[in-house]
Amino acid sequence: MASVPSLASTVQQRLAEALSAALPEAGSADPLLRRSDRADFQANGILALAKKAKGNPRELATLVVAAIPANDVLKEIEVSGPGFLNITVTDRAIVDTLAARAADDRLGVPYNPDAGTTVIDYAQPNVAKEMHVGHLRSAVIGAAMVEILEFTGEKVIRRHHIGDWGTQFGMLIQYLIEHPHELDHKEGEEVSGEEAMSSLNRLYKASRALFDSDEEFKARSRDRVVALQSGDKETLALWQRFVDESKIYFYSVFDQLDMEIRDPDVVGESAYNAMLDETCRLLEESGVAVISDGALCVFFDDIKGPDGNPTPLIVRKSNGGYGYAATDLSAVRDRVGNLGADTLLYVVDARQSLHFKMVWETARRAGWLNDKVKAVQLAFGTVLGADGKPFKTREGETVRLVDLLQQAVERATAVVRDKDEERGQLTEAEIVEHGRQVGIGAIKYADLSTSAVRDYKFDLEQMVSLHGDTSVYLQYAYVRIRSIMRNAGDAKPAAHPELELAPAERALGLHLDRFAETVAEVAESYEPHKLAAYLYQLASHLTKFYDQCQVLSASNPPEVVENRLFLIDLTARTLHQGMALLGIRTPERL
Known part of the structure; x- marks a missing residue:
């Protein structure tokens, strides 16, 4: 299907055309459009243009407004302050845009025209060792980024760099x-x-x-x-x-x-053994690495130890053994040279930042990374206990990951069972399955709704709460919509652009319009917490919508019922798609 323009892109185009008409010498000027709390959008680009043209920004803003022909997209434009434009769009434009999104299986999310190949390194357990809470974040964040990048058209190659070698x-x-x-x-x-x-x-x-x-x-x-x-x-x-x-x-x-x-994606340290010798030879012959005290080292002017002396990256030890650096540099060579990566994305603990900074600078000096290939660390912080310290058992031991998952599922299953006692709609098998989906979703969302680089507290009671910024709140928002759709009888979702929208309908519609740009931003910045925040805000808008706008009311004209069904159906699809990109399931009933 052809690309579905957002309201933002449509308004941007109309303003750019008006700017060119009012100030031809500006050429294709950017109105610097952004979403606003004071109106639907605000354009801030006129100030810079007026300064460049040595004109009065308010006068130029007035000329721009006058240059906009009558249309069915822009309802009102107010010149504010020194030349800002506060823009309100028509209700028709909102519904028309959402109808186009609803007709698209991708909900209007375009493919990235500059998509390339990303090799993502995440979920790195160690052979013969138990996975613990410290392995959670790399797995959850990495899996979400795989889904998001693939959805935007990126070719994604997974790599699980397991610890499978060593003394x-x-x-x-x-x-x-x-x-x-x-x-x-x-x-x-x-x-x-x-x-x-x-x-x-x-x-x-x-x-x-x-x-x-x-x-x-x-x-x-x-x-x-x-x-x-x-x-x-x-x-x-x-x-x-x-x-x-x-x-x-x-x-x-x-x-x-x-x-x-998948088995082919598990490529551990051992996979690069045959390359280690050559990696060291290439570094030494090119002068990137030098022998120091018998070891092959790379030095950096800006990296020094507590004693003020340079701290090197040791590629080969003085006893002839290879360190992590040799393996990581060989992995860079493989991922760029053999897999054709444009981007190397490493989902690794923030405490490894210095190591990877040194590895990547070494790879750049050797020519294995260049302007066409970038390496990025999606660094993450630590999972903390309720006391704000690294999460441990009462005995001070590292928490086993399987125990953590089991606790979450048991707690979530109890919540689902308690909730179902009021209605008795679920079978025991459904309660167990939905408890699993809610519990695992709660753990993932708690992780993904926090900026990755920040530490976060593991609070199971809060994670499975029906209230607040939790995955359960989002799952129940979806379930509530599905329930309304089942009770709608003969009424079907249908967009009615001719209707005037209530404030809560407008707010919900404008937020739905932001889905595509949010996904694109998250894919570009590797910040899945922004998608989680978008979905929570969507569910919050839905709650206000329910409070102010009855959907299945006998007093509503049929077209109002159909339009509201259309809005909540698109909301459900957006919640479902957004949660899927985070790796979280949305049960039909809870």
Whole structure:
């Protein structure tokens, strides 16, 4: 379908034409249009134009208003202050624009004409280790950005850079060699994620205890690291068993999070082993990296340690081992050179900012990043407990992610059950399923409604509340609309541009018009909290609409009922689409 213009773009065009007519020497001038609380829109561009033309801005503003021909879009234009234009659009323009959006499956959201290829690095668990609350944000924020970017036409390549390499595997593999049945399963038995993690935890604790107490086992484990890094087939086969067992667990957790994770997208540290040597060689030959105290390092003028000396990025250690920098730089080479990325988007903890700043500057010096390829960190803060400190159990342990998800689902299921006792509309299976959707949605929304870089408090009671800025509030807004639509009988949604709109109808309609520009802005700035804020404001406008405008009232003329059904139906579709972009489901009944 052809692009659906927003009210903002239509008003922008009308004003630009009037500016050119009133001040021809200005050429194609930008009226600097923005949405306003004082009117529907405000144009601020005349002040700069008047200054450039050495004219009076109020006089120029008056000329611009006079140059606008009679039309069915602009209802009123007021010259305010030193030359601002306060613009009110017609009710007809609002309904006509929304009708065009309603006829579009994409609700008027255009494809980005400059779409390219983004490789997004998110959800990075570690092999043979349990996922904890610290893994939540990368997964949730990354998955939302995948949906948003793909919806705007970007080619998105997912990368889950799992921790699947390192010295700890020498200890684990050696223990498995000496205790060969520790990861065995009964033939034909389906292993749950919890069972897989339980086996891995048991093996890790036993191997660590032996490593710490037995010097001969420690020596054999270190030899096993050398065998792993040199590609010994038996060692690699056993390493793969740990990876496969961990994937059973990973995938079960992501399934609980209602997130898709595909095997080809899991490309861990080990995937770049074959590139590490060459990465170091290229950096050294080009002079980007130098040998310092036996290590291959990259130095930066503006990065110094507490002692005032330069802090380098260590690409290869003095003992010949490779650090994270070598792997991350090799990943940059792969993602740009082999995957054809225009953008590298890393959803990683804000505390890693300095590391990635150094990696990317090194990649730029080496020519692997340039003006045509950008690297961006979508940095996120910490999940805090009610005490404002990093979220821990009462015993001071890191909170297991599966426990967190289970608590949210149980609390949400109780809320859904209590709510349904008033009406008795849901079966037990529906209560359980909807409780899952509400609980997981609550966790995701609490994360996504906060600016990613900020820390946020994990407050389960607030997250599953029916009131305030929560996903449950948005889900119930959607459910309420679906209920009205089911009770509408023969009345169908239909746009009636000829009707005069009530204030609450206008406010709802104008906010619906902002959906496309909000999605585009979020995709460009990587700020999903702005989409969450838009959806909460939409649900709030809907609440005011209900308070002031009855939909299915016998006293309303049929065209008023149809127009109001049209407005709430488009609101439901917008809520549904917006929540889906955040990875949150919208049940039909609650």
